[in-house]
Amino acid sequence: MHPFAASSPLSPASDQAPLSNDFLSCVINGLSDPVFVKDRQHRWVMLNDAFCTFIGRSRTELLGRTEYDFLPTEQAQTFWERDEQVFITGTQSEWEEAFTDQRGITHIISTKTSLIQNAHGEAFLVGTIRDITQRKQTEEELRQSEANQRVLLSALPDLILRMTGDGTYLDFIPTETFHIFGSADLVGTSIHGSLPPDLVEQRLAYMRKALETGKLQVYEQDIQVNGEIRTEEVRITVSGDNEVLIIVRDMTERKQAELALERLKDELEARVEERTQALQESEARLRALVDNLPFGCWACDTDSRHIMQNATSIKQWGNLIGKRPQDLDLPPEILTKWLANDARTLAGEVLHLENEYEQNGETRIYQTILAPIQTEDGICGLLGVDIDITEQKQNEMALRQNEERLRLVLQNMPVMMNAVDADGNIIVWNSESERVTGYTAAEIINNPQVMELLYPDKEFRELMLAEANKRGSSYRNWEQNIWCKDGSVKTILWSNISAQFPVSGWAGWSVGIDISDRKQAEIQLRASETQLRQQADELNHALQELQRTQTQLIQSEKMSSLGQLVAGVAHEINNPVSFIYGNLNYADEYIQSLLNLLQLYQKHYPNPVAEIQVESEALDLEFVMSDLPKLLSSMRIGAERIEQIVISLRTFSRMDEAEMKAVNIHTGIDSTLMILQSRLKAQPNRSKIAVITNYGDLPLVECYAGQLNQVFMNILVNAIDALEDAESRNCQPGWQPTITICTEFVPQDQLSGTSGTRSSSRLPFIRIRIADNGPGIPASVQQRLFDPFFTTKPIGKGTGMGLSISYQIVTERHGGILECVSEPGEGAEFRIEIPISQSTS
Template sequence: MRPEGLETANAEMIAVARLAAIVESSDDAIIGKALDGTVTSWNASAERIFGYSAEEIIGRSVNLLVPDHRLDEGSKILDQIKQGQRVEHFETVRRRKDGTLVHISLSISPIKDETGQIIGASKIARDITKHQQAEDALRRSLKDLADIKFALDQSSIVAITDTEGTITYANDKFCEISKYSKSELIGQNHHIVNSGCHPKSFFQQMWAAISLGQVWQGEIQNRAKDGTFYWIDMTVVPFLGQNGKPYQYAAVCSEITVRKQVESELQELNEELESRIIERTAELAQINQTLQSEIGERQQIEEALQQSQQMLQLVINTFPQRVFWKDKNFRYLGCNTIFARDAGLESPEQIVGRDDFELAWKESAPLYRADDQFVIETNVPKVNYEESQVREDGTFFWLRTNKIPLHNDAKEVIGVFGSYEDISDRKQAEAMLQEQEQFLRSIYDNVEYVIFVLDVLDNGEFRYVGWNANAAKGSGLSSAEVAGKTPKEVFGSEAGEEITQALSQCLQVGTMVTDEKRLMFQEQEFWSIATLNPLHNSEGKIYRIVGTSFDISDRKRAEVLLQQQKEQLEHALKELQQMQMQLVQSEKMSGLGQLVAGVAHEINNPVNFIYGNLIHANEYTQDLLGLLRLYQQHHPNPHPTVQAEADAIDLEFLIDDLPKLLSSMKVGADRIQKIVASLRTFSRMDEAEMKEVNIHEGIDSTLMILQNRIKTKSDRLGIEVVRDYSNLPLVECYAGQLNQVFMNILSNAIDALEESSKDTSGLRQDLIESSELAEAEQNSQNSNTTKLKEPYYFPRIQIRTELVDQNHVSVHFIDNGIGIPEHVKQRLFDPFFTTKPIGKGTGMGLSISYQIIAEKHKGSLQCHSLPGQGTEFVLTIPTRQS
């Protein structure tokens, strides 16, 4: 059995050995040092990075690695270590053993002993020299790209379209020559500049080529916005996706309008020349036919040979490529016209006997001589290779050249035959397209908004191809990390499902889709405006979606805040209007109540005095009349003077009329008492608190006060009031406020009936002048139905009360007036809304009534009306407010 202490020691030795192996195998330099800067440990990577072996550096100061201008860094780092702080990813420069500088990233941690005391530091140094150099190179490349783009925009016409021909980019040169602005071009089909001068087959051939990913080059006539025409030499280069199919096309063009005009003039001259040659040839043919019989066989052969040579030269001269042939000594035996022109000569005959060292491209002659020598000596053609050429005017060109050996009848090489075509425009277009790609890549990686690309799979899934640097910065995920993943795998199920639905919508409609989206990512809320653009392949199928996204979270938060402030202001304004309305109405009703109560009090005292004295006056009158009858009974023959006075005052009439007079005075006093009681009931000045009241008394008191407006007048019929009261319990309410509601509703009903009566004013005048008026009013007052005797119109108000579900009472005010239009009814209870002329209404009555019923009594106030069919207000309140 092994001792326990020995096993522990072995375990510790194994752990130390494992740790040492890890340190030695690290690609980073791992250095230990004491607090005074003395190096205490040094791994193999430290030796590789700094050039010092462990034996050379351990025990020496770490400042040996620090350049003079960086010595102050050590004291600052040491202060942080002594405080127990870590230094992470600190980028700086250190000096190798050979004196060269190395860029490193430092991460430094304090080393503590068993008591927790800091005794040194552990330093991890990573060589980032290549990374730093790459960053510097990238910055220089971006500067170069910006300069190249500027040069491109200054010299060439550039446009980019999608696979459907829709323009997605146009530079200033394009706008200048087409007379369209960028906003007028972007998003339009390329047909916007179609001149109609080319047949459909011309464009079909072009699209067939570029759809297969081939570069197309040709000359096209376009039409500008002002209707003028211009010619361009255009090269179209497809941009290929990962599937090898084009997803957009870039066109680089140069204007050749002047050249085409010159060519057109030359063509006209050539046609005229050919016409003259044909005429001359016909004359010669006729002469030749006349002399043919006199020419011998040899002369015919020589002429045929000469014509054959001329025909061969003509064919060579009309060949679109440059053609030449040389002997074994590399001297020219002949060429076609356009080759001679490139060489700076006037005709092909001038080149015979010369070599390349005597022509405009003498600086390139050694290269040409080497190619010729290879073909002649090896008897092997050299075809389709690119080389440069400098013309007589110093212009630089790129050529695609073919050279093949010339043989005699014995199959011996006697020279070289060559041809080439000018591909300078294509090379320039390729360079421009490469620059454009770099330019677009720069934009893609440096714009301030998010750009992302997704592939559309055959099974309907969407998988990220990648996204730009701004997207990586916002999400914390690099383009490589999201490549090949679905939106749910990147953003989670909830946000991923939102994104997938938007992509599916874009896939379904097949066009650009823009939408606002709220997404939750990493437990944070984001708002963005995303635009999705589908890309179609040659078969019209969407294979990729390119999207852009702008973060509008700050704007949305501001909108929410503004909406909240708006709602608060609207609420405050509404409350202010209600308070203003209540104050005005309260003051008004308070004054009215005091006035009514005062008037009622002042009238009540003298009326009570009169009513009380009428009793005694009636008794005294009866006593006097009784005494007078006794006198008449016992003294039937009065004195002539008394008899004369009795006849003068019509004593018999007085005896009969005086009791009637006193009775009439009593009726008037009773009437005044009832009016006073109604005024006191309506004002309710002594009932400001909630209490149980009889609803019918409040309605009746209100009708009593409005009696003057209800009764018949000279210019209209009286309003019939039908009371249809149910047996109601006492209702707990604010009696004075409820009477105010009755007053507002009944006043509006009377106004409506008066408005309706205007339409029957002529009929009213006829009734006044006829005996039918009394009969009509009598019939109206005795009627218990809502039907009126035709053709007369009788204004009518019906008041019906009901007990609803034992806990609520309702009051219905129904008139047969002109009714209320729908647009007015919708605003009926709005503060200060009125349809009456200025001075006739404040617009507060119904609004205050609604508040009294809905807020003070927890009830409801509704209006039912149709134009021409009258109006019904339904008031419902609980019988108990507790």
């Protein structure tokens, strides 16, 4: 049996029977990649068949030996140092390098190594090797092909552009015969800054036609350059998804040969002078730009010696001016890779690299671009750019997760919502759109005839599309008719704000509200100015409701994230506390046994040797023997306290009870109070807030437990804020800030309330009353207490959404009542009444 056969990851023991060595050997030998295992002396103790074939030696020759027995000393030393780093640090390692086998063939290999331990705690290094020679050759061929194509394109006399469908430059191969409006560097800029407006509209129209039909578009344009009309031929063809290739050829000389030849001399002289001045200005701007770039920028000569480095690069890596990679204290594999990349760049390649580095105790991700510096005499060095993309990578992951949640919300929001791609195809059609029109998402999404389906009247459709193009992607409250599946025509109020809030993958998106009923009322009461104002108010109210819904969705997402965070923290605390608490009994037993044994020694050997007596007095043995059990008791009390706090956190977050279920309301209130203990305790500026609970005999209540906990939290926090404010302003002698919580079972016929929505069910209800003895709430404030964004707290302390969301949770989600009863100077009481079952409410 191999010494590592019983090794496994550091995880709880499994009840499954261990796999046999023969079975494990068959599995490892069945792998196509070479696999090896080394002991702490770097000797091979296990190899698969693929490794033996890769090395060109038999398993018998290799087992128990090291690289030094088969490889050149320098190469063996490199392998040994890398593996030793894994043994020392325990971290996984991965690198690429060239390797020459026994047949003299050089391979590019990728090696991964990591550390494992067997049941005896012995460390072993496990490694896998993958031959990536073919992949590297393919990448090199692709890079060379791209470089060759760019050289060919740069030799053409035509202006070659690559743009997105909305007119953004992706690539630009200039020629001296064309004038560029605006900046000379067009990549990343819009077509609107490089052409006159009339030519921009013409260019965009032909680009859209090319993208729609997939066919080559050819047209001629006259453009005024330096007071002269130039005739150009423009060819547009589709080169990718929402991307076109544009070739512009100057046709002026062919059509006006005699006049063009006469003017050419003066024009060229003017252009030379203009270009000379522009180059001088560009050089000055470039110097200032490099010095102020927000990313690292540096340059090396052909010996890889740094000859330029901006401030950001010096901050990232230190001052490297005058230094070569060989002058730095680098691991051999890093130095080898660095020099190899420099060699490839000096050979003419442009490299795009992405690497992770440890800086100041954290992992940072950098995107590095290496490009050769070309002169008339050839390549004289290389230019490097280091861009810190750590936050970008983290944000990309978070955005992908949030995007999925947002799509779910948008799909089920109570307003119509649709989105289109760059080709004009509808790619989002939510449930409200299905309800209003009768057309399912399957009938609408990616349907090329969708416009004919929703707008069958050709004349109306053409006018509507023209108006839509005119409005673009930034408008609100556009009324438009739409034909439904049942033949009816409805009026929709559309708003499109995709220009202000673009969504990746969507060319545009809009929301709509069905206002057919309101429009019908307008037609019937057109002569009534009062009715028109009322309906305008209704429309404004609908927009406010939409904004309120959006804000509440954002708040709900925040609370969901907070719940996940609280549940995660509780889980992470619970595990180590469980380990401590579970071992306290054993520690108590072991210590009692040791103390008993020590007492027996004292009984039977009352006169120990002098050294033991001196050490006993120095230790104060009698005190330690009496204090150690007390110490363990204190640790047990502390662990139990932490366990109670963890239970309260998990109860409050209710991450395992996202759906409606029957729960104990008192447990939710107690967990909320536990979380607020730090605010209830005495503070430097106020006394302790007393909490009095008077719980009635309540049955289990069917509800959304996490949402009700949020209601309790909002009301209790407001009560604490009110008590703190009252004590800071005017504290009467002997006044004790107090919060009283009462619960009781209430039959249906005894329910009271004016603020909530009463259910028609005869099911019994419960009532929860949370009262404080603070300053009370004025009647004028009570009228707006549950309005969104209404708050009496200072700026930065309250958002005005807590009680509004609480009101919705109680009334809409649970069919209950939330009301406030208060008189100035008499404190405030919030009453919550909800049915014990939601099955028919």
